Amino acid sequence: MTAPYTPDEMMTVAAARRLRDGAVCFVGIGLPSAACNLARLTHAPNLVLIYESGTVGTRPNVLPLSIGDGELAETATAVVPLPEIFTHYLQGGRVEVGFLGAAQIDRFGNLNSTVIGPYDAPTVRLPGAGGAPEIAAQAREVFVVMKQHSRAFVARLAFRTSVGFGDGGDARAALGLRGAGPRSVITDLGILTPDEQTHELTLTEVYEGTTPDQARAATGWPLRIASQPSVAPPPTALELEVLRDLHRRTKEAHAQRLRIRLSG
Amino acid sequence: MPFVPLRELIATHVRDGMTVALEGFTHLIPFAAGHEIIRQGRRDLALVRMTPDLIYDQMIGMGCASRLTFSWGGNPGVGSLHRLRDAVEHRWPRALAIDEHSHAGLAAAYTAGAAGLPFGTLRGYSGTGLAEVNAAHVKKVTCPFTGETLAAVAAVRPDVTILHAQRADRAGNVLIAGIVGASREAAFAARTLLVTVERVVDALDAPMNGVVIPSWLIAGIAEVPGGAYPSYALGDYPRDNAFYTAWDDIARDRDAFTAWMTRHVLGTSDHAGFLRSVGVAE
Numbered sequence: 001m002t003a004p005y006t007p008d009e010m011m012t013v014a015a016a017r018r019l020r021d022g023a024v025c026f027v028g029i030g031l032p033s034a035a036c037n038l039a040r041l042t043h044a045p046n047l048v049l050i051y052e053s054g055t056v057g058t059r060p061n062v063l064p065l066s067i068g069d070g071e072l073a074e075t076a077t078a079v080v081p082l083p084e085i086f087t088h089y090l091q092g093g094r095v096e097v098g099f100l101g102a103a104q105i106d107r108f109g110n111l112n113s114t115v116i117g118p119y120d121a122p123t124v125r126l127p128g129a130g131g132a133p134e135i136a137a138q139a140r141e142v143f144v145v146m147k148q149h150s151r152a153f154v155a156r157l158a159f160r161t162s163v164g165f166g167d168g169g170d171a172r173a174a175l176g177l178r179g180a181g182p183r184s185v186i187t188d189l190g191i192l193t194p195d196e197q198t199h200e201l202t203l204t205e206v207y208e209g210t211t212p213d214q215a216r217a218a219t220g221w222p223l224r225i226a227s228q229p230s231v232a233p234p235p236t237a238l239e240l241e242v243l244r245d246l247h248r249r250t251k252e253a254h255a256q257r258l259r260i261r262l263s264g
Numbered sequence: 265m266p267f268v269p270l271r272e273l274i275a276t277h278v279r280d281g282m283t284v285a286l287e288g289f290t291h292l293i294p295f296a297a298g299h300e301i302i303r304q305g306r307r308d309l310a311l312v313r314m315t316p317d318l319i320y321d322q323m324i325g326m327g328c329a330s331r332l333t334f335s336w337g338g339n340p341g342v343g344s345l346h347r348l349r350d351a352v353e354h355r356w357p358r359a360l361a362i363d364e365h366s367h368a369g370l371a372a373a374y375t376a377g378a379a380g381l382p383f384g385t386l387r388g389y390s391g392t393g394l395a396e397v398n399a400a401h402v403k404k405v406t407c408p409f410t411g412e413t414l415a416a417v418a419a420v421r422p423d424v425t426i427l428h429a430q431r432a433d434r435a436g437n438v439l440i441a442g443i444v445g446a447s448r449e450a451a452f453a454a455r456t457l458l459v460t461v462e463r464v465v466d467a468l469d470a471p472m473n474g475v476v477i478p479s480w481l482i483a484g485i486a487e488v489p490g491g492a493y494p495s496y497a498l499g500d501y502p503r504d505n506a507f508y509t510a511w512d513d514i515a516r517d518r519d520a521f522t523a524w525m526t527r528h529v530l531g532t533s534d535h536a537g538f539l540r541s542v543g544v545a546e
Binding site for chain 2: 079083
């Protein structure tokens with residue numbers, strides 16, 4: 001018997017399971033941060049988490065609201081200047097896994113986190129690139145975690161912030177990007193994997209209670225479906241307990257009000 | 265390096281039309297200095313920050329800026345910076361030109377500025393839209409040794425960089441501990457460096473490889489306890505994540521934003537007054 005769980009919890013658990021113990025992982029904020037810390041607190045205790053704020057090997061007890069919360073610095077192996085994270089660690093080829101989210105993704109795993117609408121007159125100005133373009137280019141492999149709906153999984157990105165497989169086929173290699181690109185896209189409906197030749201995202205796994213038809217309906221292009229999509233196991237009791245504990249501790253910590261003593 | 269009140273520090277060194285960087289990556293964001301710039305009514309600033317954060321949301325919303333160089337413009341973990349969005353989407357309260365980078369790119373641009381070089385180089389921007397929309401500051405360069413095509417980013421050289429730090433000693437040497445972001449690079453890239461600190465102490469007791477900025481690099485220091493609030497100063501006070509979350513509602517609406525700024529920033533004479541006004545100071 002498993003307890004009931006939400007689609008978000010299934011997505012986070014499925015994403016966490018992708019991380020092998022001991023991997024060096026560059027973590028984006030939000031869904032990636034929850035998944036990476038769940039992995040660290042369950043099957044991958046030696047996972048090395050790097051946040052772009054320069055915290056290396058951090059082991060936060062609560063999820064950070066920002067990528068630079070004190071919790072990340074206080075529990076880190078090392079805190080290094082931000083330029084060094086992007087030059088020595090990432091560009092230097094030391095990062096095995098990049099874990100990203102985005103507002104939009106296309107069929108070749110390219111990501112948009114910049115604007116909806118024209119760049120010069122956007123209907124929605126999104127936060128922008130942050131560390132994502134170079135993580136997507138240089139991490140040896142990339143996982144993307146996003147909720148699947150047709151406004152996010154689009155035929156054409158409003159803006160290409162980070163490169164997956166470009167226009168498909170050998171386009172990524174032609175750009176000279178050193179990392180292998182997206183390995184999996186983990187959503188609340190299933191898992192998409194790039195085709196080995198065309199690099200087009202293909203639904204290869206669903207969850208208990210989700211179907212290929214649901215995934216197709218939530219995708220803005222004609223989604224390719226593997227001939228026999230497998231079914232990912234549901235969250236274990238332990239995975240759910242650890243994830244819910246993490247969110248509970250996080251909620252409590254983020255609600256605390258603080259007082260500052262003024263001297264003099 | 266004189267110690268001066270914050271009001272005098274800003275009045276002396278920050279002029280309309282300047283390129284100004286308030287750095288500090290999530291940690292040690294110089295909110296007090298930003299608020300003082302707002303109180304003094306500076307206009308047409310070209311602001312530079314990797315993460316504009318709430319402080320630039322406030323400065324943009326109050327009409328201080330006409331240009332912004334940045335690499336990630338959200339409220340971390342919460343969502344949008346609504347005042348930044350309103351300026352870009354609807355030109356309120358005025359149009360805001362943007363020069364947009366990735367973190368790696370802007371870090372390289374600061375590093376080049378700090379080193380006195382005209383550009384920084386990195387493996388970056390390849391295949392992204394950023395290279396097109398910021399073509400004035402992002403170009404390609406060929407490695408003279410290997411022939412590899414690399415990205416070149418124009419150096420960032422602020423007229424003024426402002427940092428907040430935990431401690432200064434009485435000679436004006438400054439110690440930063442914890443997450444430093446690109447603060448050192450922004451400091452060295454600037455023509456004029458200003459610093460606010462939590463406390464002035466007799467001795468820094470800095471670890472040998474700690475981030476210490478020697479006094480002779482600094483044009484002026486103001487002691488401002490709580491000067492990074494609602495961001496944080498490691499060892500002094502934590503980030504007020506509840507306030508960052510609450511800001512979403514305050515900033516979403518123009519009138520609510522203006523009322524909040526009028527009451528808590530324009531309506532107070534200094535940062536201690538601000539901290540009391542928002543109920544944080546003891």
